Structure formats: C-alpha cells, structure tokens
Amino acid sequence: MPEIPLFPLNVVLMPGTPLPLHIFEERYKQMVDECLESGGEFGMVLSDDSGTREVGCTASISELVERYDDGRLVILVEGSQRFKLNNILSGGPSGKPYYVGEIEYLQDEEATGDLQALAEENIALLERVVEAATEGSVDIEVEPPYTNLSFGIAGRIEFELDTRQELLEIPTEKGRLERLKELLSEAAERLESTRQATEKAKTNGHLRKDWRPDEQQGGGE
Structure with a gap:
C-alpha cells in the first residue's frame, strides 16, 4: 500500500485545478522542502470539525512562489490524482514530524455513453x-x-x-x-x-x- 506525505486542511483540492498554499508550520515546511527536493507529491484531504475525509487528491508542486527569511513558503500546487485514505501514520520508524497516509489510488470507473x-x-x-x-x-x-x-x-x-x-x-x-x-x-x-x-x-x-x-x-x- 503506497505511503505519501499527508496535508490535512480545510480545503478540497481537485485533479487538474491549481491552488496556492501558504506553508508556515515547521512540520509542513519540512514536508514541502522534501517534496521540492525529490519532485514527489503529497496528499491533501479535507479535515474540519466533522473529521478527516477518506477521499483526497495528490498535490504536485508546480511553483515555489516565495520563500521568506523565517522559512515560511508560498507555493502553487496542482491537483493530480484522487486517492482513498486507508490509514494515517505519524511518527514511527520514519521519524517524520508530519502525517503520512497509507493510500490507494482511485481510477474512474469506465464511462458509459456519449458525454x-x-x-x-x-x-x-x-x-x-x-x-x-x-x-x-x-x-x-x-x-x-x-x-x-x-x-x-x-x-x-x-x-x-x-x-x-x-x-x-x-x-x-x-x-x-x-x-x-x-x-x-x-x-x-x-x-x-x-x-x-x-x-x-x-x-x-x-x-x-x-x-x-x-x-x-x-x-x-
């Protein structure tokens, strides 16, 4: 089961759509820096008072807009692929300060009829x-x-x-x-x-x- 960095937020990212993000928490600054270095993606899931949803979307960093002296970042991401979140991990052997999600990528069911x-x-x-x-x-x-x-x-x-x-x-x-x-x-x-x-x-x-x-x-x- 794939594992990806996870960014729970009060936002819904969709495939193919852009989204600017202001990153100021230390753990997520580290997560973004690692993704910038590796070219990897992180997962975004809606999280609010009702809890964390099971279906989210991976985010690909398309632009580092600005990096401030205090380490804060402004980035532009684009939604990539829907996924189902099966488990949320934190800490553990990896020692990551941010959440990691065990996910399965979701593919659209085959279309029927002329759209x-x-x-x-x-x-x-x-x-x-x-x-x-x-x-x-x-x-x-x-x-x-x-x-x-x-x-x-x-x-x-x-x-x-x-x-x-x-x-x-x-x-x-x-x-x-x-x-x-x-x-x-x-x-x-x-x-x-x-x-x-x-x-x-x-x-x-x-x-x-x-x-x-x-x-x-x-x-x-």
Missing part, C-alpha cells in the same frame, strides 16, 4: 453563472474525451466544501457532470433572479431616461 451533450450543457450553464455573477465570459475548451472536465468546471465555482468533496468522491466523470449540471442550474437561476431583482430595485422611484411629459400611462387615449 458530449452533457459536457456542452455544463459549459453553457457555467457561462450563465459567470455572466450573471460577473458579466464576464468563460474561456474553456470542450473536447473529447472530457477527462476531468467536471473538476475543471467545479474549480471555477466557489461551491461549499461539502459540495466540492461530494464531487471529488463521485467515481465517474458522467456522474460528476450530471451532479454538476444540477448544481450549476440552481446557481444560474439563483444568480439571475438576484440580478433581475437588483436591476429592478435600481429603477424604483426613478423616471426612465427616455420618459417624456406627454407620455400617457396605460397606453390609452
């Missing part, structure tokens, strides 16, 4: 969410075989941690895209409704810019 329509629906919904929230647009490629497209989309939305963890644990890309479609539909409708209400509120009690004194109310004569 193209489902993928395009999710992209369209993401466009709606981004437009309603920021009036911006989305630049994301949609090409077969859509591997980890769900994580790429979810990484652009600030879902609650439990929702992100739910998506991480779904064992198929089709299942993740189906769940994501539900989440994005709800978010788009909520944001669009809020935006319409805000725009309507801005006009209450104010004359339209194109209003003329001779206009008749109701359109009658």
Whole structure:
C-alpha cells in the first residue's frame, strides 16, 4: 500500500485545478522542502470539525512562489490524482514530524455513453453563472474525451466544501457532470433572479431616461 506525505486542511483540492498554499508550520515546511527536493507529491484531504475525509487528491508542486527569511513558503500546487485514505501514520520508524497516509489510488470507473451533450450543457450553464455573477465570459475548451472536465468546471465555482468533496468522491466523470449540471442550474437561476431583482430595485422611484411629459400611462387615449 503506497505511503505519501499527508496535508490535512480545510480545503478540497481537485485533479487538474491549481491552488496556492501558504506553508508556515515547521512540520509542513519540512514536508514541502522534501517534496521540492525529490519532485514527489503529497496528499491533501479535507479535515474540519466533522473529521478527516477518506477521499483526497495528490498535490504536485508546480511553483515555489516565495520563500521568506523565517522559512515560511508560498507555493502553487496542482491537483493530480484522487486517492482513498486507508490509514494515517505519524511518527514511527520514519521519524517524520508530519502525517503520512497509507493510500490507494482511485481510477474512474469506465464511462458509459456519449458525454458530449452533457459536457456542452455544463459549459453553457457555467457561462450563465459567470455572466450573471460577473458579466464576464468563460474561456474553456470542450473536447473529447472530457477527462476531468467536471473538476475543471467545479474549480471555477466557489461551491461549499461539502459540495466540492461530494464531487471529488463521485467515481465517474458522467456522474460528476450530471451532479454538476444540477448544481450549476440552481446557481444560474439563483444568480439571475438576484440580478433581475437588483436591476429592478435600481429603477424604483426613478423616471426612465427616455420618459417624456406627454407620455400617457396605460397606453390609452
């Protein structure tokens, strides 16, 4: 059973998505330095008041952004591969000050059916969410075989941690895209409704810019 350095944190990392990390604890500074030297990865798992989850994602350090004089580090990592955490080790013969996890890597179950329509629906919904929230647009490629497209989309939305963890644990890309479609539909409708209400509120009690004194109310004569 593989063993990897473990970084429990109140964060959900997803495959293919970037994440900046500020490392200040001595044990994790050592862990990061060892990974930088060896080129190895460490595992990230969501840990909060509800405990440590069983499914996490390995993190590959893509950039050492800054190293401060006191040893603190700012790094940029990218999610690599989902894993199941079977056991957490600390101390022991290795003498490591940080946690080590006994894990098994998770592979997606074989996809069934054509994902193209489902993928395009999710992209369209993401466009709606981004437009309603920021009036911006989305630049994301949609090409077969859509591997980890769900994580790429979810990484652009600030879902609650439990929702992100739910998506991480779904064992198929089709299942993740189906769940994501539900989440994005709800978010788009909520944001669009809020935006319409805000725009309507801005006009209450104010004359339209194109209003003329001779206009008749109701359109009658």
